[in-house]
Amino acid sequence: xxxxxxxxxxxxxxxxxxxxxxxxxxxxxxxxxxxxxxxxxxxxxxxxxxxxxxxxxxxxxxxxxxxxxxxxxxxxxxxxxxxxxxxxxxxxxxxxxxxxxxxxxxxxxxxxxxxxxxxxxxxxxxxxxxxxxxxxxxxxxxxxxxxxxxxxxxxxxxxxxxxxxxxxxxxxxxxxxxxxxxxxxxxxxxxxxxxxxxxxxxxxxxxxxxxxxxxxxx
Amino acid sequence: xxxxxxxxxxxxxxxxxxxxxxxxxxxxxxxxxxxxxxxxxxxxxxxxxxxxxxxxxxxxxxxxxxxxxxxxxxxxxxxxxxxxxxxxxxxxxxxxxxxxxxxxxxxxxxxxxxxxxxxxxxxxxxxxxxxxxxxxxxxxxxxxxxxxxxxxxxxxxxxxxxxxxxxxxxxxxxxxxxxxxxxxxxxxxxxxxxxxxxxxxxxxxxxxxxxxxxxxxx
Numbered sequence: 001x002x003x004x005x006x007x008x009x010x011x012x013x014x015x016x017x018x019x020x021x022x023x024x025x026x027x028x029x030x031x032x033x034x035x036x037x038x039x040x041x042x043x044x045x046x047x048x049x050x051x052x053x054x055x056x057x058x059x060x061x062x063x064x065x066x067x068x069x070x071x072x073x074x075x076x077x078x079x080x081x082x083x084x085x086x087x088x089x090x091x092x093x094x095x096x097x098x099x100x101x102x103x104x105x106x107x108x109x110x111x112x113x114x115x116x117x118x119x120x121x122x123x124x125x126x127x128x129x130x131x132x133x134x135x136x137x138x139x140x141x142x143x144x145x146x147x148x149x150x151x152x153x154x155x156x157x158x159x160x161x162x163x164x165x166x167x168x169x170x171x172x173x174x175x176x177x178x179x180x181x182x183x184x185x186x187x188x189x190x191x192x193x194x195x196x197x198x199x200x201x202x203x204x205x206x207x208x209x210x211x212x213x214x215x216x217x218x
Numbered sequence: 219x220x221x222x223x224x225x226x227x228x229x230x231x232x233x234x235x236x237x238x239x240x241x242x243x244x245x246x247x248x249x250x251x252x253x254x255x256x257x258x259x260x261x262x263x264x265x266x267x268x269x270x271x272x273x274x275x276x277x278x279x280x281x282x283x284x285x286x287x288x289x290x291x292x293x294x295x296x297x298x299x300x301x302x303x304x305x306x307x308x309x310x311x312x313x314x315x316x317x318x319x320x321x322x323x324x325x326x327x328x329x330x331x332x333x334x335x336x337x338x339x340x341x342x343x344x345x346x347x348x349x350x351x352x353x354x355x356x357x358x359x360x361x362x363x364x365x366x367x368x369x370x371x372x373x374x375x376x377x378x379x380x381x382x383x384x385x386x387x388x389x390x391x392x393x394x395x396x397x398x399x400x401x402x403x404x405x406x407x408x409x410x411x412x413x414x415x416x417x418x419x420x421x422x423x424x425x426x427x428x429x430x431x432x433x434x435x436x
Contacts, residue, residue: 011229011230011237011287012229012287013287013290013291014291016287018290019229019237019241019287019288019290020241020244020245020290023237023238023241023242023417024241024245026238026417027238027242027417027418027421030416030417030418031417031418050283050286051283051284051286051287051289051290051291052282052283052286052291052293054291064270065268065269065270066269068268068269068270069229069230069231069234069237069269070237071269072231072236072237072238072269073231073232073269073270073272075270198248199241199244199245199248199249200245200248200249203245
């Protein structure tokens with residue numbers, strides 16, 4: 001049975017995985033009849049944000065432990081997962097992709113990808129296994145795979161797109177209900193909440209992304 | 219425009235709102251073209267559970283602040299919301315309904331409903347405005363509205379159903395993809411993760427519940 005990894009980065013748009021994007025990814029995979037394997041790095045979150053006030057607070061939380069909320073406890077430590085365990089992987093968005101999976105949110109053009117994330121993404125790419133990325137998560141792909149000239153989208157934020165291009169990526173503008181496919185590198189991306197406006201629109205792009213990923217592995 | 223409240227209880231199946239049920243409720247409402255108003259009580263969670271290990275930890279979190287993660291910050295303090303602000307309200311499930319909106323998880327047959335939740339539910343009922351409840355959340359309705367003989371479902375857990383009947387409710391067994399409608403009391407319930415097994419099945423029941431609620435207010 002096809003098994004698709006879902007790489008989470010915490011639980012909440014401002015310091016972890018964007019919850020709607022993560023759940024809609026899981027729903028799409030479930031409807032496509034494939035197995036999912038949720039995973040997250042076992043590291044401290046970069047910060048903890050009070051989502052009511054939108055302000056950082058002096059708390060510490062663990063990315064794997066908080067991601068387990070979205071996964072209902074069915075989640076693996078990223079360190080235990082290799083490219084041979086899964087047929088493809090999808091990265092939902094949220095600031096967690098840019099704070100925990102990488103430091104793009106704070107380092108911008110100097111961003112680095114977390115070593116375990118970098119390992120999995122480069123091994124997946126080497127094995128020609130598809131990678132999907134949603135919202136801001138394509139920034140992680142741009143940095144991790146920039147030397148392969150990945151074609152991707154983060155919607156229409158051209159200032160941010162310029163930084164991704166400085167990593168080696170080629171950015172394409174894309175509406176929320178669509179996807180950008182890089183056949184050569186086996187990448188699929190969709191803007192989701194980089195554009196919004198709401199759940200029904202981001203679900204269209206995420207459904208297409210999941211379907212394309214499953215088509216690529218089948 | 220029709221406005222439907224979504225009453226949250228934290229963020230995570232074991233100590234808050236079940237995240238999938240909450241997001242699927244919001245998705246269904248968005249697709250039905252109605253406005254949503256997320257709300258939660260501004261109180262301390264009964265406990266904080268490590269969702270990786272499934273064990274309570276010595277932390278404190280606030281129900282409104284954690285619920286804001288699911289709502290992307292667009293959420294109101296339940297204390298500021300009255301029945302006149304909304305046309306209907308839906309309660310997703312998760313242990314938060316039985317730990318924070320009520321103490322059903324610990325008190326069982328002696329359970330009480332949080333005063334603010336009780337106020338809103340009884341005012342909604344008095345105004346003949348529909349109430350939807352998902353998974354274990356019908357237990358809150360059973361306790362809050364037991365004197366009206368509410369007809370509802372929590373799936374097929376007959377031991378738990380017996381307690382709800384001791385509150386005055388009449389329990390109906392129901393499969394995950396279906397709903398139970400109490401026309402007299404304007405209630406709609408669906409079992410969701412009381413039965414599972416996964417996202418695509420619970421989405422069927424939640425979609426029907428949201429559609430029925432919107433039909434009732436239109």
